Every structure is written in C-alpha cells, then in structure tokens.
Amino acid sequence: MIALGPLNFLRPEWLYALLALPLLWWWLRRRRAESATWRRAVDPHLLPHLLVRGNASTHRLAAIAATLAYTLAVVALAGPAWRQVDAPTWEAREPLVVAVDLSSAVLATDVPPTRLAQLRARLTRLLQAKHSGPIALVAFADDAFTVAPLTDDAANVALFVDALEPAVMPVDGQSPARAIAQSRELIERAGFPRGRIVLVTDHADGTAQRAARDARDAGITVSALGVxxxxxxELRTLGGQSVHVQLxxxxxxxxxxNGGGDYAPLALDGSDDAVFATGEGAAARRGLGGGRTWADEGFRLVPFVMLFALIALARRPRAAALLLVVALLPRPSLAADVFLRADQRGWRSVDRGVDAYRRGKFDQAAQDFAKADTADAHYNRGNALAKAGHLEDAVAAYDEALRRQPGMADAIANRAAVLRAMKKPPPKGGQQQQPGQQGGASSHAQQGRNCAPGDSSCNRQSNNQQNAKGNAPKQNASSPPKPADAKQQAKADAAQRERMQRALQQAQAQQQKAPTQPMTPQQRERRMSDEAALMRVPDEPGTLLREKFRLEYERRQLGGGR
Structure with missing residues (x-):
C-alpha cells in the first residue's frame, strides 16, 4: 500500500497501467494522420464521396472520454482508500482447554476472598464471552479429570463452574503435568491438529515443563494463568496438614x-485475555492484526467509468449496448472458488452434503461428503450411504472415519448397527425393505430428524437418544465391558435419567386414560421402583463430578489407563 496525501492505494501496482496512456494518444493521432493522408491524395471534390466527414469537436470529446474512462478504471483497480473502518478479526476455530487446579491450594486466602472464588469468577467471565472455537474444562489435583469435553456450547460448561471445589476430587495434591496430558488427549481425540491449553495453577515443576514442550512440538500451545x-x-489441606502455598x-x-504460549496472573479486569486467545485471535490481541483497516472505495468509480465509456462509444451504439449488457449480466464470482484452500473447498462440499441430506437426496449427499477428507465427513458419508441402502459402502465410510479418528463413538455405533442390518434375513414373501428403513445410521437419522450431518454434536445427541431407548450396540459377550470413562459416565447418567422420566410419563398417561381403574400390585410396585430409581439419579453438578471422578480414578488404579 502507498499513500499520496490523504489518498491511499491498496493495490498500487495497477497504477503502472497508466503508462499505457501515451500509447493511447499515439494511436489516436495516428488515426488522424491517416485521415489527413487521404485528404492529400484525393481530389477535394471527391472527398465527400469517399470519407465520412466527422466533427472535430466530437472526435476530441470521444478521445477525452476514452482517456478518462481508462484512467478511472485503472485507479479503481488500484484500490483507492481515504477512510478507515473497523476490521472484524478472524479467529481460527482452534479448541481451547482450560485446566484448573482444584487441590487444597485453591482454598488459600492470599487473594480475597479465596483463590477458588477468583477462579470461578474468571471462568464465568470467560464462558460468557464469545469464543470462536470449542472449549473444554479439565480439573486436576494429583490426577486430572475431564469436567466437560470439547463443545461449542459454553453454557454446558458453565453449569459445572459453581460445583468446582477440592471436595469433588478423589485425591489431593498437584500434578500439572497430568493436567497437560489430559487436555492434550481431549484435543487429539477430537481430531484437531492444533489447539491451546491454559493451565491455571500457582507453580509448574520440571515434569510439567517437559509436558508443555512436548505439547508444543505436537502443535498444541500451552499457556499459564497464575493464581x-x-x-x-497458610492453609490447612483436606488431610488436615498445615502448609504454605504461594505463586x-x-x-x-x-x-x-516451553509451551509456546503466554503467561499472565489471574485478573478480573480483562488484562489476562491474551492467555485465552487462540489462533489469529492471539496475534490480534498482541497487536499483530485486527483493529481498523482502510476501506476499498474503488467500486464508487465504476459508474463514472461506464459513463465515460458510453460517451466514447457514442458513435458506435451497437458496441456500447453490448458493453452495457456484458457489464450488467449477472454471473457467479470465479475468484471465490479459485483462491479457496483445499480445506475450504472441503467444507463447502460438506455444506452442500448437509443440504442434500436434509432434502432426502442421500446419493448426492454421499458424493458431496466424499470430497472432504475428514473424520466427520466420512462419518456423515456413511450415514448418507446407509440411508440410501448402500450398506457395504457405508461400512467402508465408517472405517475411513475411524482411521482418521480412532475411538469415534458415533462411527463405531453406526457401523455395528449397519453390520447387524446386513446380517438380517429379508422379510418373508420377498418384500424388500426400502432404503433408509434399515438399521445403522438411518435409525439415528430418524430419531434426530432435525439433525443435519456435519453437526457432530447433534449426531452424538441422536446417538445418546438411541442408547437411552435400549438400542445401543451391545458389547461382545466374550469380552467383559470396559469401565466407563468420564464422558461415557455422563452419557450413562443422562440416559438413565431420560429412561426414568419416560417411564414416569408413561405411567401418568396410563392413569389419565383410565383413572377409574385401580392399579394392580405389579403396576404399583413398578411405579414405586421407577420413582425410587429416578430419585437415586444424582441431579446436582457437584455430586455428578464427585462420582464421575471417583469412578475414573478407581478405574485408573485398577490399570485401566486413561
């Protein structure tokens, strides 16, 4: 960009085209000279019959109009700008995992009223702010546990903020290295190539330093927020010991x-926002982008270019009309597709696939999903193929999704359901099932009719509903079931609560339909059993976290790993 007083040019290289103006004038003078040559070679009384007599002033006006049209067109292409506007800062959809220290140290009162109160307030403000990517919450003491997995809905994470306290942790102590490992695992399992971890604690030992360096080498930035x-x-731990903690x-x-990130002490005035910024947003907050930018005003010159061009072509009405029609003819912008990256083209294909899936064009949706080489795209392609009745191809698509994201619960469940559907014998009488009425992904899509493929959270919600109805894929009877991890425990709690509520609703509906009929002893016993089971389901976030962390900790102690 160059500046000429108050005028700035965003694409100044186009101004070199003004060097062609002398050639334009030379061409016009040559045409005039050719006309003069004919006047010298032909007798004056024959000139009116051989040459079209033109008005000199008209020729001069056309030349001036052509020159102005060319000059204004070049200036418009150079991107003139004389005012600044607010530039929206683009932020990459990189995941953010916040790992908070819930050891006894957060009960210290060196920051009023306590470290824990300050921590809750800061998390609340973070979750209320607009974040461009998914966010997750990890709590750690001597071990680390997932409070909420990566999600675009920060309100779901905010539900657990007030429940955060040392009492929910199954073991006391401080191990920031395990918190980094748990946070990194959340990012990598979700299939993100990069992300940011923010560790909120008061110190980091050598093991944590090495863990941060390893995470940085893997493309994950580790920042620190001091509390x-x-x-x-001085404070007294949950075990009754008196210790001194400090930042x-x-x-x-x-x-x-070591983690390639930022450090800031915890503050409630926004001075630590750079710690939580991800991708391009981090650079903008450090002053490397965003803010105000020059507005390209070149489009304002286009009407004048067209006006002078029409004046220059006044004696050529056909050419002027053709130029006007071509200029006003609507056509798609080719530059928008030419300059797209491969991943951007892939996501456009996914959007088209989502639209085709919603309209019931499953074959077309499968073709669109195939153009994006991501785990979610292959998973959605499997759903579309299953709905279209191509079960073998659907299994292959689920396999591709699992190669790119091992352990993808939705792909595993749908693949197993499709395999079961393939093993089912055809109905008696030779009547075949219609495509889309078989098992697998179609059952998930029917339960989640408002879910679009590509919306992983929506698909997973449909899977939760499927599991809640008792249609979840069963484990192999020859192998014992694996203990549920934190995410599976949360799904199990939600499924159990939904089953109990459905049972009570059905019982109430039956009573309303036949209020005069007395309940049988079996019905009364079942109702009382359902109500008791529903009351046993923990509905307080602190209780859920405590039980979930306890089960996970016991599983790890038994050698179940992370």
Missing amino acids: GTPAGA DEGSMRGLAS
Whole structure:
C-alpha cells in the first residue's frame, strides 16, 4: 500500500497501467494522420464521396472520454482508500482447554476472598464471552479429570463452574503435568491438529515443563494463568496438614515459554485475555492484526467509468449496448472458488452434503461428503450411504472415519448397527425393505430428524437418544465391558435419567386414560421402583463430578489407563 496525501492505494501496482496512456494518444493521432493522408491524395471534390466527414469537436470529446474512462478504471483497480473502518478479526476455530487446579491450594486466602472464588469468577467471565472455537474444562489435583469435553456450547460448561471445589476430587495434591496430558488427549481425540491449553495453577515443576514442550512440538500451545500471590498464605489441606502455598511466577513463565504460549496472573479486569486467545485471535490481541483497516472505495468509480465509456462509444451504439449488457449480466464470482484452500473447498462440499441430506437426496449427499477428507465427513458419508441402502459402502465410510479418528463413538455405533442390518434375513414373501428403513445410521437419522450431518454434536445427541431407548450396540459377550470413562459416565447418567422420566410419563398417561381403574400390585410396585430409581439419579453438578471422578480414578488404579 502507498499513500499520496490523504489518498491511499491498496493495490498500487495497477497504477503502472497508466503508462499505457501515451500509447493511447499515439494511436489516436495516428488515426488522424491517416485521415489527413487521404485528404492529400484525393481530389477535394471527391472527398465527400469517399470519407465520412466527422466533427472535430466530437472526435476530441470521444478521445477525452476514452482517456478518462481508462484512467478511472485503472485507479479503481488500484484500490483507492481515504477512510478507515473497523476490521472484524478472524479467529481460527482452534479448541481451547482450560485446566484448573482444584487441590487444597485453591482454598488459600492470599487473594480475597479465596483463590477458588477468583477462579470461578474468571471462568464465568470467560464462558460468557464469545469464543470462536470449542472449549473444554479439565480439573486436576494429583490426577486430572475431564469436567466437560470439547463443545461449542459454553453454557454446558458453565453449569459445572459453581460445583468446582477440592471436595469433588478423589485425591489431593498437584500434578500439572497430568493436567497437560489430559487436555492434550481431549484435543487429539477430537481430531484437531492444533489447539491451546491454559493451565491455571500457582507453580509448574520440571515434569510439567517437559509436558508443555512436548505439547508444543505436537502443535498444541500451552499457556499459564497464575493464581495467588508471591507472598502466599497458610492453609490447612483436606488431610488436615498445615502448609504454605504461594505463586511461583518464574516456573509459570517457564511453562508458558516451553509451551509456546503466554503467561499472565489471574485478573478480573480483562488484562489476562491474551492467555485465552487462540489462533489469529492471539496475534490480534498482541497487536499483530485486527483493529481498523482502510476501506476499498474503488467500486464508487465504476459508474463514472461506464459513463465515460458510453460517451466514447457514442458513435458506435451497437458496441456500447453490448458493453452495457456484458457489464450488467449477472454471473457467479470465479475468484471465490479459485483462491479457496483445499480445506475450504472441503467444507463447502460438506455444506452442500448437509443440504442434500436434509432434502432426502442421500446419493448426492454421499458424493458431496466424499470430497472432504475428514473424520466427520466420512462419518456423515456413511450415514448418507446407509440411508440410501448402500450398506457395504457405508461400512467402508465408517472405517475411513475411524482411521482418521480412532475411538469415534458415533462411527463405531453406526457401523455395528449397519453390520447387524446386513446380517438380517429379508422379510418373508420377498418384500424388500426400502432404503433408509434399515438399521445403522438411518435409525439415528430418524430419531434426530432435525439433525443435519456435519453437526457432530447433534449426531452424538441422536446417538445418546438411541442408547437411552435400549438400542445401543451391545458389547461382545466374550469380552467383559470396559469401565466407563468420564464422558461415557455422563452419557450413562443422562440416559438413565431420560429412561426414568419416560417411564414416569408413561405411567401418568396410563392413569389419565383410565383413572377409574385401580392399579394392580405389579403396576404399583413398578411405579414405586421407577420413582425410587429416578430419585437415586444424582441431579446436582457437584455430586455428578464427585462420582464421575471417583469412578475414573478407581478405574485408573485398577490399570485401566486413561
């Protein structure tokens, strides 16, 4: 960009085209000279019959109009700008995982009223702010556990903020390295090539420094948010020991340096926002982008270019009309597709596939999904193929999704359902099932009619509803069922609650239909059993977290791994 006083040119290289103006004038003078040559070679009384007499002023006006049209067109292409506007800062959809320290140290009072209160307030403000990507929450003490997996709905994460306290942790202590490992696992399992981890604690040992460096080498940035003061405070742990805790800013800065991220002390005035920024948003918050930009005003010159072009072509009405029609003819912009990256073209194909799926054109949706080489795209392609009746191809699509994202629960469940549908014998009488009425992904799509493929959270919600109805794929009877991890435990709690509520609703509906009929002892016993089971389902976030972390910790102690 160059500036000429108050005028700036965003694409100044186009101004070199003004060097062609002398050639334009030379061409016009040559045409006039050719006309003069004929006047010298032909007798004056024959000139009116051989040459079209033109008005000199008309020729001069046409030449001036052509020159102005060319000049204004070049200036418009150069991108003139004389005012600035607010530039929206683009932020990459990189995941953010916040790992918070829930050891006894958060009960210290070196920051009023307590570290825990400050931490809850900061998390609440973070979740209320608009975040461009998925966010997850991890709690750690001597071990780390997932409070909420990566999700675009920050309100779901906010439900657990007030329940965060050391009492929900199955073991006390501080192990920031395990928190980094747990956070990194959430990002990698979700299929993101990069992301950001924010560790909220008061110190980082050597093991945490190495974990942060390993995460940075894997493309995941690790930032640090210090909680507490260097002076620290005395406190009594949950085990009854009296200890002194303090903020070690040196180790926290070292953690951020090894992780390629930022460090800031916890603050409620927004001065620590750069710690949570991801992708391009991080650069913008550090002053490397965003803010105000020059507005391209070249389009304002286009009407004048067309006006002078029409004046220049006044004696050529056909050419002028053709030029006007071509200029006003609507046509798609080719530049929008030419300059797209491969991943952007893929996501456009996914959008087209979603639209085709909603309209019931499953074959077309499968073709569109095949143009994007991601785990979600192959998973949705499997759903479309299953709905279209191509069960073998659907299984292959699910296999492709699992190769790119091993352990994808939805793909595993749909693949098993499709395989079961393939093994079913055809109905008696030779009547075949219509495509889309078989098992597999079609059952998920029928339960989630408002779910579009490509919306992974919506698809997974449909799977939860499928499992809640008792149609979840069964495990192999020859192998014992694996203990549920944190995410599976949450799904199980939700499914159990839904089953109990459905049972009560059915019982109430039956009573309304036949209020005069007395309940049989079996019906009364079943109703009482359902009500008791529903009351046993924990509905308080703190209780859910405590039980979930306890089960996960016991599983790890038994050698189940992470």
